[in-house]
Every structure is written in C-alpha cells, then in structure tokens.
Amino acid sequence: MKLAKTYTFLKKDLSLIEKTLEETVYAEQPVLHDASTQLLKAGGKRLRPVFALLASKFGDYQLDKIKNVASSLELIHMASLVHDDVIDDSDLRRGKPTVKAKWDDQVAMLTGDYIFAKALQQFTEIDDPRAHQILSKTMIELTVGEIEQIKDKYNLDQNLKIYLRRIKRKTALLISSSCQLGAIVARTDRTTEKALFKYGYYMGMSYQIIDDILDFTASEKELGKPAGSDLVQGNITLPVLYALENEEIRSDLKKAFSKPNEVTQADLQPIITKIAESSAIEKARKVSDRYLQKAYHSLHLLPENQAKEALANIANYIGNRKI
Amino acid sequence: MKLAKTYTFLKKDLSLIEKTLEETVYAEQPVLHDASTQLLKAGGKRLRPVFALLASKFGDYQLDKIKNVASSLELIHMASLVHDDVIDDSDLRRGKPTVKAKWDDQVAMLTGDYIFAKALQQFTEIDDPRAHQILSKTMIELTVGEIEQIKDKYNLDQNLKIYLRRIKRKTALLISSSCQLGAIVARTDRTTEKALFKYGYYMGMSYQIIDDILDFTASEKELGKPAGSDLVQGNITLPVLYALENEEIRSDLKKAFSKPNEVTQADLQPIITKIAESSAIEKARKVSDRYLQKAYHSLHLLPENQAKEALANIANYIGNRKI
16 A cells, blocks of 8 residues: 555645745755755655644644644754765665765755754744744754764664664654644644654654664665665664674674774675574564554544544554555 | 943843853763853853843843843854854864864764754744744845855855845844844834844944954964965955955966865965955955944934943944954
8 A cells, every 4th residue: 555545635735735845945046946955856755744734633724834834844854864964974865866965065064954944934833832842852852863873873882772762863753743743733632632742753763663674675776775774874773783682793793893984885785684684674673563553552542533544554554664 | 442341231141141051052962062062162252142132121121031032042153153164164263173173074063953953942932923933034044145155165256245145144144133033022112123133234244344354364363263264265255355356366366276175274375465465454344334334323213221332332342353
C-alpha cells in the first residue's frame, strides 16, 4: 500500500501546503532561491504536515490556520536537513545533489538559516503562546541532538540509552510536536492533545530506527544515496550497536575507524554487508516494533474517525516500509 | 567619553540582562555549553539590549518583559556572528578565538543554530504577534544580507546602492528592530515607535560604516583581529568602494584578487595601507555622518527625558568611536 492512499481525503489540503511551501521559500536573491528550492523539488513524504493535519481533525479543523503550522514544521525539517548534510558531508539526498554539494558548506549554512527564518515567519500567524514555546523547545532539542550526533561519531562505546536519547531529539520530538501543534491549533481537549503527542513521539522513534535499518538493507536506488552511508559518516545507529556485540565486527570496525577521516565506502563495504546480514537488523526491528505498538496504543483514547484510521494506517506503513 | 557612561541609569538592568544571557545559553551538552559561552565571555557592547531598554523608557517600562526582548536580540546577534565567522573564515573576534577556530565549522554552525533557537525560546515570553512578525522578518533579512555578502565577495564592480542595501540587511535592521521592539513591548504610541525605529535604522547604517572604516584605520590591538581583515576576506566595504575610484588601487586590487583563495594579509598590506591613507576614509566618514544627522533628527519628535539624552549621546559616541 502506498503511504498517500492512507490519507486521500487530505489530498487537496496537502496540495495547498505544497504550494505554500513553494511560495514561502521564494527568494529574490537568485542563489538563495535556487538553493532553497533544491531540496523542496526533490520531494519527500511531507510526514510532518500530514501528522499536523490529521491531528487537527480531532478538533476544530481550520485549513487557513493549520496550513501555517504544517508548512512551518516541514520547513524546519528541511532547514535541519540542509544543515545535516553539511555535518555529514553528504552529496546526495532523495537522489538529488545536496545544497552543500551543488554549492558549498557556506551557502548551505545560510540556506538553512534562511529556511529556518521563513519557517518562523510562517509560524507568527499562530497566536497561541504555548504553540510558540513548543516549537522553540523542539528546535533547541533538534540542535542538541545534532551536536550529540557529531560528538558521538566513530565512538564504539555507546549504549542503547544514548542512541535513543539522540534520535528522540533528532527526529521524534519534531514529529510529536507536529501532532501536538495540530491538536493545539484545532483546540482539542488536553487528553486528545496528549494522546496525539505520544503517538507522534513513538512513531518518530520507530521511524528513525527503521530509517537506520534501511540504511543497511535498502538498495542505493531506493535510498537515493549509497547504502551504509550512515556508518561511513561515523554514525553509530541501532543496527551497528547490536552488531558490535559480535567481537569480529567490533574488531573490524575499530580497525576501520582508527583513522576516521580516511574511511571510505569501499573500506567499510565488507562490514556493511556483514551487519546487513546479521541478527542485529532483526533486533533493531524489534525495538522499532515495540515503539510502533506503543504508537497504536496511544490511539486508543481517541474517538473513531477517518483521521484515527489514517494514523493507524501510517503506523502500519512505517512498520513495513521499504523506503 | 566611555559608551557606558551615557546610560549609567541602566547599569542594574543591564547586569540582569547579562545574567539572563548567561542562563539562557546554558547547555548540559559540554561542547555546546563551552562553544555557546565562548563569544558571550568575550564581551561586547551589548548595543542591541541598550537600544531596546532605552526605547522602552518612552512607554510603560517593564523590566521583566523588556529583559526577554533585549536578551533575545543580543542572542540573535551573537548567533549571526558565530555563523558569520564560518563564512569569513575568521579566527579571532573581540580578541578571542572564534567558535569555528577553537572547534570547527560544524560545531560553529550548530552552536549558531542552538543560540538562535534559545533566542526564540526567550522571545516566546512576548505575547504581541506584531513583535514576532518583526523579529522573524529581521532574521530573514539578516540571512539574505549574509548571502549577498558571500555573493558580492571579491567583486570590484559594486556600487554604493548595493553596499548600502547589504549593510541595511546585515546590521541596520536588527538595530532598528531593537528600538522598535523596545517601543512595542512598552506600548508606546505609533509615532514614538516609528521615530525610534528610524533612529535605530540610521544608527545601524552609521555604525556599520564606521565599523568598515575602523577595519582600515584602527590597530590590531583595538580591533581584536588584524587590520584590513574585511578586505582579506574579499568584503568590499565603503572605504574600498571609494578607493576603487583611484585607478592605481583598482588595478592593484584586481591583480591581488585574481586568485581569491590564495590572497593573504601580507599580499594586501600595501593596498590596505594605501586605502587607510587615502581620501576614501574621509568620504566614507561623510556618508556615516549623514546617517548620524538623520539619527539625531529622528529624535526630535520624542519627549525630553534621560533616555532621549542617552540616545543622542550614543549617536555622538558612535560617530567618534575609535573601536
């Protein structure tokens, strides 16, 4: 099943958000314009807008309001990706050259700053102070997650707790905030808001773990970048953490990482293959499944409607997604 | 006269803002903590908080409110400096190593992001939607100014209009916004708000022009970085624009910039000296003076009080400042 089929009833609203995104990143300055639209045109699932819209369906759904929240969240996500690609020195994303590859690190840094600022401008349309507090807190955590990721690179002595805290900051909080802000703008009751926040948090955790698994198990074509890129960049994700329990893999990786700056895709290919074929993948998938179950469970408190069905379907899709 | 003497009556309030700044950039993550406080500890004039506080004195001055605006503005300024040092590849600021020099470009990028996010969190305490719109618009213009600066580097075919537009975005708007936001939070009438905005804008223009002049005329000790750094980084400031009217300087600089990435301080030293001794400095100073006069003039509409006197004194100081 395709992801978009789970929420066909949002199609028209999502088109409007796509248009809003295009209009928002518009810049008169040519480089800034081209760089800002580079990632936008590469597409993407627009998961954060989808979550915000669906969450809003549990309250007073007003498209002209939720539109600003949804596009703002997607822009913050995009800005963080543009900066992320500088950190990870990535040349490809969604099968297209990254901003830092097509221009350089400096243009990418400023393009990210510009998209952040545009996201904030979009968000000023929302007059609820709590919404602003949630958004800024999420942005802080996002940055802290990014810096933790840099500091933890190539470090083989990490544990599950450190990994989970990092992906919470890096990914899960922006998704849980998307759900929560959708609820807040639609003025749902607090119980509904909390349930949606929890759903988003668990979904975000599961989503990132699956992402980290796919980096080993999907093909280059499916990923839009070479498989094993995370490891080449020194990122120790959940499959790697479990694979490190195998002394042979640990020793191989320790050797390969002895000169971090010289590690190439080719050097690591045997280790990437070993991890992809190891039981670490299944172990990581089990952790993701536990979060997915919690996400389903969070939906229990919500009334039955089309949006709830879509949220459950998305959870199902995320659990089985191949890309 | 020392700058601080012009507003001794703010001393206690400025101490509180200094404390707020320290508390705000506090981070549990050690690298982020050290990097964020690096620039804070290097000091600085805290001009934006001073302007915000003084502007607030024309209305209902509430320290607990204006404190958040003032510290937020200084943090946005600081974040932009941290990113600026990446763009300009600067190793020193205010006589101390920059974040990018002490750590690296990636840490500097994320430290800037973190300080931006913290600034926004601070600003969520303000419940006026117009204040949020002004702040986000200013942040957008700041980024556009930065990207214009990159794109205009080493380009000797610029004119006054391009330079003025760039410094408006890069510097003047954040200062005019500091004045305007101070007025808004204190709920002054619109005429007062507009006069303060204008004062800030003209002051900001003058301030940046003087900054660009001092880069040629001040000593390394006064600047906290080598003299002529702007030119070495390829930034064509107002003194350079005027100096380029001299065919000899134009030809020398064109030659020096033929391989932009290889230009050193030593290569440019003769040109830097020539510009410093040329009439370009005086011409640039005249432009700054015109803005200063306009800044004074903007104060006419405001009632006589201690704050107005301080604003006039600051204008006087900025016009004569040696650093």
